[in-house]
Amino acid sequence: MEDVSSSRSAPARRLHRVAVLSVHTSPLAQPGTGDAGGMNVYVLQTALQMAKRGVEVEIFTRATSSADQPVVEAAPGVLVRNVVAGPFEGLDKHDLPTQLCAFAAGVLREEARHQPGHYDLVHSHYWLSGQVGWLARDRWGVPLIHTAHTLAAVKNAALAEGDRPEPAAREIGERQVVEEADRLTANTAEEAKQLIETYGASADKIDVVAPGADLALYRPGDRLAARAALGIAADEAVVTFVGRIQPLKAPDVLLRAAAELIAAKPGLPLRVLVVGGPSGTGLERPDSLIELAAALGIADRVTFLPPQPPDRLVQVYRASDLVAVPSYSESFGLVAIEAQACGTPVIAADVGGLGTAVRNHETGLLVQGHRTADWSSALGWLLADPAELTRMGERANRHAANFSWDATADGLLASYRRANENFVRQRGPAATPTIDPVRRTRALWKRRRP
Numbered sequence: 001m002e003d004v005s006s007s008r009s010a011p012a013r014r015l016h017r018v019a020v021l022s023v024h025t026s027p028l029a030q031p032g033t034g035d036a037g038g039m040n041v042y043v044l045q046t047a048l049q050m051a052k053r054g055v056e057v058e059i060f061t062r063a064t065s066s067a068d069q070p071v072v073e074a075a076p077g078v079l080v081r082n083v084v085a086g087p088f089e090g091l092d093k094h095d096l097p098t099q100l101c102a103f104a105a106g107v108l109r110e111e112a113r114h115q116p117g118h119y120d121l122v123h124s125h126y127w128l129s130g131q132v133g134w135l136a137r138d139r140w141g142v143p144l145i146h147t148a149h150t151l152a153a154v155k156n157a158a159l160a161e162g163d164r165p166e167p168a169a170r171e172i173g174e175r176q177v178v179e180e181a182d183r184l185t186a187n188t189a190e191e192a193k194q195l196i197e198t199y200g201a202s203a204d205k206i207d208v209v210a211p212g213a214d215l216a217l218y219r220p221g222d223r224l225a226a227r228a229a230l231g232i233a234a235d236e237a238v239v240t241f242v243g244r245i246q247p248l249k250a251p252d253v254l255l256r257a258a259a260e261l262i263a264a265k266p267g268l269p270l271r272v273l274v275v276g277g278p279s280g281t282g283l284e285r286p287d288s289l290i291e292l293a294a295a296l297g298i299a300d301r302v303t304f305l306p307p308q309p310p311d312r313l314v315q316v317y318r319a320s321d322l323v324a325v326p327s328y329s330e331s332f333g334l335v336a337i338e339a340q341a342c343g344t345p346v347i348a349a350d351v352g353g354l355g356t357a358v359r360n361h362e363t364g365l366l367v368q369g370h371r372t373a374d375w376s377s378a379l380g381w382l383l384a385d386p387a388e389l390t391r392m393g394e395r396a397n398r399h400a401a402n403f404s405w406d407a408t409a410d411g412l413l414a415s416y417r418r419a420n421e422n423f424v425r426q427r428g429p430a431a432t433p434t435i436d437p438v439r440r441t442r443a444l445w446k447r448r449r450p
């Protein structure tokens with residue numbers, strides 16, 4: 001086993017095995033519907049990369065079907081542990097905090113079946129997992145690395161019209177995890193800034209680690225063959241949305257812009273492709289976008305596809321002239337990188353990580369705000385110049401090469417190593433819990449109510 005945690009300044013703890021916590025969504029679920037999206041892809045892909053580097057990964061997630069086996073080998077060195085915590089089906093994401101105790105018990109019991117020191121580190125994803133990770137960290141005497149993926153305060157500051165705000169309890173929970181984690185990884189420098197300025201994180205415990213894409217899969221390919229595979233005409237201008245159908249992702253912004261563009265340019269053979277399934281509140285009904293397309297008079301110009309596995313999604317990106325990511329907030333936006341890796345330019349809202357994922361006017365266009373007029377004129381401008389779209393696609397492919405899961409795993413390992421070194425330096429090799437949760441919770445409440 002490779003010693004990835006060799007230290008220059010403190011006694012090293014060898015990194016054999018990492019416990020990864022992903023409470024609310026399984027890395028084995030099909031992304032693009034329900035609660036499964038970029039985080040699932042991130043957790044699975046980084047685990048596969050860790051295993052390649054000789055670090056075993058055990059991913060704990062909540063069982064959501066009675067058919068789930070307690071443990072599944074996703075790949076050599078990567079186990080998925082399905083922890084029974086609450087009902088298999090029908091538990092709303094907002095009710096998941098009620099099951100954290102049961103989930104934590106499942107995680108702690110699993111560890112107790114092994115020799116002490118079974119896990120060298122805990123990496124939690126999303127605040128719900130962070131709550132469990134902090135307890136596991138204290139019990140096991142190992143460092144906790146946390147990746148937030150999304151933050152309630154950021155999401156609430158840019159809600160889609162009619163979208164349900166994240167509850168204050170989530171923000172409190174996030175603040176606790178930010179304070180408790182030994183290290184935080186942020187997708188972008190902007191997210192790091194949000195963690196510092198909005199959540200009071202100390203800058204010296206944050207590592208910026210960009211997510212990636214499977215660059216071996218997402219590559220440019222024959223556009224016409226991809227269109228034929230999807231049943232899309234060769235001569236259409238295809239603009240595609242890929243992702244969970246929910247207000248935050250704003251697929252309705254694309255439909256409204258397309259309708260306005262079609263009205264302004266009736267000769268433009270525009271087709272909108274919407275790939276993904278329902279999720280969350282508001283637009284979650286599978287047929288709500290179909291109804292919107294009909295109401296806008298463009299039903300015949302919109303094709304809906306259910307969530308696609310990666311080997312079909314690559315055809316979707318290749319078949320598209322443009323991929324649109326109109327989200328109201330986005331911590332990174334894997335779809336934007338995957339599309340660009342396939343040589344397809346991206347038109348995206350200038351929010352969150354999309355400003356990093358897309359190079360404005362080089363690999364696509366960043367649009368300010370969500371006004372229909374702005375989106376339809378940006379779309380019209382891009383589609384009017386196929387030669388420039390081709391150039392953008394080539395630059396997009398080169399830009400996406402900077403984002404590989406390989407590089408993400410290297411960044412995470414560096415973060416793990418720093419966490420280990422600091423942990424050993426601060427607590428000594430036989431670390432014991434030093435936390436007073438009651439005092440910390442009181443302090444957090446006081447901070448919220450000056």
Ligand code: UDP
Pocket residue numbers: 030031032033036037038039041242243244275276277306307308309310313332333334335336338
């Ligand atoms: N995805 C997929 N099939 C689909 C739609 C989406 O596999 O039909 C994947 C997509 O490849 C991407 C992820 O879901 O890796 C979505 O990640 P993104 O960061 O764009 O959005 P998130 O879901 O995290 O908000």
